[in-house]
Amino acid sequence: MSKILIVAAHPDDEVLGCGGSLARLTKQGTEVHVTFMADGVFSRNKSSPTQLNKRKLAAEKARKILGYQRCYFLDFPDNQMDQVPLLVIVQKLEALIKKYQPEIIFTHFHGDLNVDHRITQQAVMTACRPAPGCSVKKIYGFEIPSSTEWATPGDSPFCPTFFMDISSFLHKKIKALTAYSMEMREPPHARSLCNVEFLARNRGHAMGIKAAEAFVVYRHVQ
Numbered sequence: 001m002s003k004i005l006i007v008a009a010h011p012d013d014e015v016l017g018c019g020g021s022l023a024r025l026t027k028q029g030t031e032v033h034v035t036f037m038a039d040g041v042f043s044r045n046k047s048s049p050t051q052l053n054k055r056k057l058a059a060e061k062a063r064k065i066l067g068y069q070r071c072y073f074l075d076f077p078d079n080q081m082d083q084v085p086l087l088v089i090v091q092k093l094e095a096l097i098k099k100y101q102p103e104i105i106f107t108h109f110h111g112d113l114n115v116d117h118r119i120t121q122q123a124v125m126t127a128c129r130p131a132p133g134c135s136v137k138k139i140y141g142f143e144i145p146s147s148t149e150w151a152t153p154g155d156s157p158f159c160p161t162f163f164m165d166i167s168s169f170l171h172k173k174i175k176a177l178t179a180y181s182m183e184m185r186e187p188p189h190a191r192s193l194c195n196v197e198f199l200a201r202n203r204g205h206a207m208g209i210k211a212a213e214a215f216v217v218y219r220h221v222q
């Protein structure tokens with residue numbers, strides 16, 4: 001079965017963006033790995049290594065809830081990935097892709113407000129140039145509540161065309177987000193458990209199903 005790699009900027013993006021799909025695909029027996037590009041901890045808090053460890057422990061806790069096989073941390077600086085040459089980011093990602101040989105990649109939407117999200121997407125597209133021998137046949141972009149919908153209106157709207165039915169896995173997505181309780185906010189904040197559920201219901205109902213995660217298709221070679 002196809003191997004899948006999730007390329008997320010920060011620990012929590014993998015759950016917000018495609019946690020339900022991750023749980024579903026893993027349950028179906030697909031091998032799924034996740035790589036986190038930045039550590040998710042603001043530089044002002046880095047004097048405390050426990051903040052970093054807490055975020056990594058949360059990612060590990062979420063991994064166990066969703067059931068996927070493995071996660072990697074590339075440790076680029078949080079919210080400052082634009083300070084790192086793109087080539088350096090691409091090279092690290094290329095090495096991982098060459099070793100793991102995924103066929104499918106889920107990553108960020110190119111129009112997000114968050115700079116790390118945008119650079120992560122750009123790095124994926126560069127690292128997965130479809131030259132002969134490239135293992136990656138499918139690339140999908142997910143939405144992140146509090147980043148995708150907060151981008152400049154009209155700039156680059158998120159128009160999904162691929163929907164994953166997560167009706168039986170929404171509860172796992174919500175449970176996995178409890179591992180990241182320090183990142184979640186109370187409603188009516190966009191990054192609240194309440195809004196995550198609203199969004200999944202809305203994406204699902206738009207397609208006549210109970211709950212879904214929505215993606216833009218960057219590549220689909222069959």
Ligand SMILES: [Zn+2]
Pocket residue numbers: 009010013114117144
């Ligand atoms: Zn993020």
